[in-house]
Structures are given as C-alpha cells and as structure tokens.
Amino acid sequence: MPLELAKPTELAVPAFVFFVLVEMIYGWKTGRAKFEGKDAFTSLIMGLGSTVSGTLTAGLFFVLSYWIWDNFRVFDLGAGLWVFALAFVLDDFAYYWIHRFGHRMRWMWAAHVIHHSSQHYNLTTALRQTWTGQFTPGFLFKVPLFLMGIEPAIVFFVAGLNLIYQFWIHTEAIDRMPRWFEAVMNTPSHHRVHHANNPKYLDANYAGVFIIWDKMFGTYIPEDRNEPCRYGLVRDLGTFNPLRVATHEWVGIFKDMWHAKSWKHKALFLLAPPGWTPDGSRKTSDMIRAEWLARQSAVKSQGNEAAETPVVTQPAE
C-alpha cells in the first residue's frame, strides 16, 4: 500500500498568490521588483497549465515508479524521518542533473525553456512552468532513488518541497543573503545568474536547493555587480501566447529533424545542446560565450581604457 502524503505544491498555492501580491506592492513602492501585466498573466497561466498537464500523466509515473521500487529496490529504507532527509538531499542532487541536462540537451530544453522565456524576473516567473516535462527523459534521473529503496511517495513529496523552496529565489527584491547561507544554499542572487542571458552567465547555477552541486561540478558563477543580469532567452519570444510559449521549441525540433539530411543530424537536433546546427549557422551557449570571451580579450589586448572595466552587456530595457 503506497504511503499517503500531502501534495506540498498544491497546499502552497494560496501562499504563492499572497507572496506575488506582496512582491508586487513592494516593487510598486520601491522599484526593486518589476512586473508587466501580460507577462505575469502568461507566467501564471503556464503554472496552472503545468499543474493540469502534470495531473493528467501523474498516474502513469506513479505506477511506473512503484513498479521499479517494488521489483528492483536494493534496500528497504522504510519511511523514517532520516529517509525523508536523505531523499530531500538526493532528490536535489537528481534535480541538479535533470536541470543541467535541461539546458544542455535540446530535447529536455524543449520542456524547460518555458521557465526561462520571461524577460522579467519576479515571483510569477517561478510559476512559469512546463506543460511537457513528461515527454522528456527527465524521469530517468529519479530512478536511482527508487532503486536505492526510497519509496516513490517520499520522492514525490520531497520534490514538491524542493519546488516550494525554489519559489522565493525568483526575485530581484532580495539582494544577498548572509554569507554562510549564500555558500551552501541556492539564493535569489545565484538564481538570477541562472536566469540571465548575458553571455558571461549562460548555463550556470543549476542548483535547486543546495548551490554546492554547482560548486562541486564546476557550473557555479557568482553574481557580478558590474554585470547586471538581463533575463530571458538569447533569442526572446515575440509573443505572450501560452500555446506558442509551451510548444515553440518542440515545433523547432520537429522542423529541424524533418529537414535534416541524415539520421545523425536528426538525432543531434534532439540530443545536442540548443542552438546546435550541422553548419554552425545558429549559436549554442558555448559559442556565444566563446565569442564574448574573444571580444573581451580583444578589448584588453588593444590596451584601451575599456580594458580597465569589463565589457558590460546592455542592461535590460
């Protein structure tokens, strides 16, 4: 009999709405948080749609997870408090890799790009979630937890807590947390970098709760006060239409695969990093960063005044 646990994210919805309104009022008073009506509407509709689409396929993943756990688990860890704590940490570790692949594999990016498609960074952005995550291989990253013997209900529960943690870090209203906290935990500062499309910040800070994963695996970049974050995609969407927001990268993948000249290219349009093309006509984040670094070093080698200060990307409009 599966363990019956509450769904933390559903319980947190009223708090989400409350804190969005609080941030809005704070931003209105101080100018330290920015909103735009249509952008907020799209973000919130994406959040609702994500919940609905997740509900539609939750049963399938629930059954599959329990089948794996029932038949292949190595240990029976039970449901003690320490198992919840262990599950929380390991689930966050799995989240780091899901998230990293979510940026580095176009198949998974097709689902995750939605979360990055706003040019704003506020608490509504936290709720701008995918409708199509279930069509990616992200689930596979959770399988080791089931194999270890952590009951799926516990994994789903702690994954909900993980998402709730990540809500509050989507804000410009908080500058920096205490140093010890910034060292261990994911914070608004770290996550602003993750959402920024400045070349310097691309593909960094994948952490969910613990920033230590980024520090361990070389993907950590601290926020630089001289390089203000500009949010959104390297090629921003020209629409607020939720259906286009939800599906645009899938449409791009299908088009590219359809026109690809070989099976290898078809596969790479799905599995290679976003922006990959056989002829290099589009840019991956690595290419964008390399070009930026080349421009930086060119400025420095010219020995002009600009070398004294970094070349700052144009800030948000």
Place this chain on the structure above:
Amino acid sequence: MDPIQVFGSLAAIMVTAFIAARMFPVKNPLDDTRVRNNIVRFEADAVIAEILIADGGNAALAKLDAPAESIGLTVQLGDRVVCRILRASDIKRADAKDGKLIIRLDDFTQPNVTLPFADKDKLTAARDLVNSVAIKSPTEKDVSHAA
C-alpha cells in the same frame, strides 16, 4: 485536479495580472537609443546605419551595414524589447497597405509584425528596406511574396 480549483486559480490569475497591469503600466515606446542598444545586445557585431521607428513606437526596422544582407527588427513586447536579425529566408511575406507594413516571418516565436507609418515616404522606405534584403538573397518564397 478539482475543476473548482482550476477555475478558482484562473480567476486569481486574471485578478493578479490585472493588478500588475495597473500598478506597472507600460510607458516607454521605442526610441533610437533603445533600438540601437537592443540590436547591439542581440547581435554584438551589428553595425546600424539607419533606424525607422513605426508610429506609436511599438516596432522598428534597422538598416544594417553588418551583418551583411540582413536588417534588424525590434518589437516592443509589453515593457521589454524583442530583437531579430532578418535575412531573406526569415521573411515569408511583407505587405504595405493602408499605411502599414505587415511583415510575416518564418518564425513560430514571432507573430506578424505590424509597423504603421502615417508618412508615406517612411512607409516606402520601410518597404524598400525589407525588399532590399529579400531581393539580395532571393529565395522562391521571397521573390513571390516580398512587398
């Protein structure tokens, strides 16, 4: 998910978005500086020769010296700006009529862009600018559809 929960959430979303729109009205239309800054941010190697801002400041075209055979497009989306560097193959069709230039792009993420120009000379200049790209590197669709 309970239907009441869904409709309740929808209502909350509409109220929240309405409040956001009232508290943070969109004020600044595009001007030369914003267009220039955003195009260079989007394409660091862009060299802008001329900017044509549509009436109302919601969209603008930029004649570029670099990259070659391309033009810049900036569109105001809410209070932010979206940029594209357009080459011949990006333009599906462009129609100049009733004081407006409507550009249809081969881009699922960018719906049709409408640039109103009350000044006929400006409209002609904008149309010619789009044509200059479409004609330089013609594709079948550009030759038959460009304005």
